[in-house]
Amino acid sequence: MPLEVCGGTCMDIRSDPRNCGACGHACGAGLTCSDGQCAADGGGACAARGGGAFVTLEKCGETVKLWITNEVFVTSAEALLRGEPVSGIPVLDLQAGSDCDAQWTWHADAATASFAGATVGGCDVCPSDIERALSYYVLEVRSWCPSSPKVIAVDPR
Template sequence: MLIALGAAPLSICANADANNDEQVTIDEIVAGVGRLLEGCPLGSGALYEVHACGEPFRVLLRQPQAIEEAERILAGSEPQKIVTGELRPGNGNFNGPWRWHLEPCSVGFAEAAIELCDGCPSYVEEHLAEWLEVVRRYCPWSAQLVRRIR
């Protein structure tokens, strides 16, 4: 796939990888740009590792009160709680290898959550379209905040 970025308006280009006249879709362009940005800085916030069903995933917290609560949980001055947040497509440049992430400004901690948003990271991955379109929130009951990465 060939991606060109510049000041000109976005247009559909011929797909250089195709053997025919197939066109590059917007989804392919977004995916390509996402791959290019994988190593880009995360910006502000604190990155944490969480385990649910024994499977690791990462959350980026940007809200100061959420970061403070996460630090209290890790220090043992507060009990573990359910990590919850709005589900978004793509790994957000921090939650690989998963194809989803939690919106950093929406991540928080809860003592209880509805069963609909409970699940293992691999289950979310396997049924991603349904989770993004119907459930739209992730709140794994088995979540354990493990460590601060940065």
């Protein structure tokens, strides 16, 4: 298997969505890395989900596709997508493990996503910051609260 040292860590560039085919070549949201090439993710169980929405946020030029079942959060995300003001910023409880966005090894709790008036210390970071220090963010900080995120898409299911 072709291992490459990327950022001081050995990575399998044939399957790592953050280093697909070469160090630093990240696959976009909804794409997976197969044989060193970014390709559409069939979605598996994600494609059949219902009772929520896929919300894609952009922060620091990086996208994160989230499965969200909190209707209030989805409604607020739709308002942001239309360019309308929303009170508060997203607060997403972090969980380890990939979900519907194969480029990240973490995801947000679908039911607890909310918009809050104030940030929790240390949670306004780039998605790649969470990826680089996953244990710290999941176990210590426990949430992601991106200020001024751009809503790229809301796909209700």
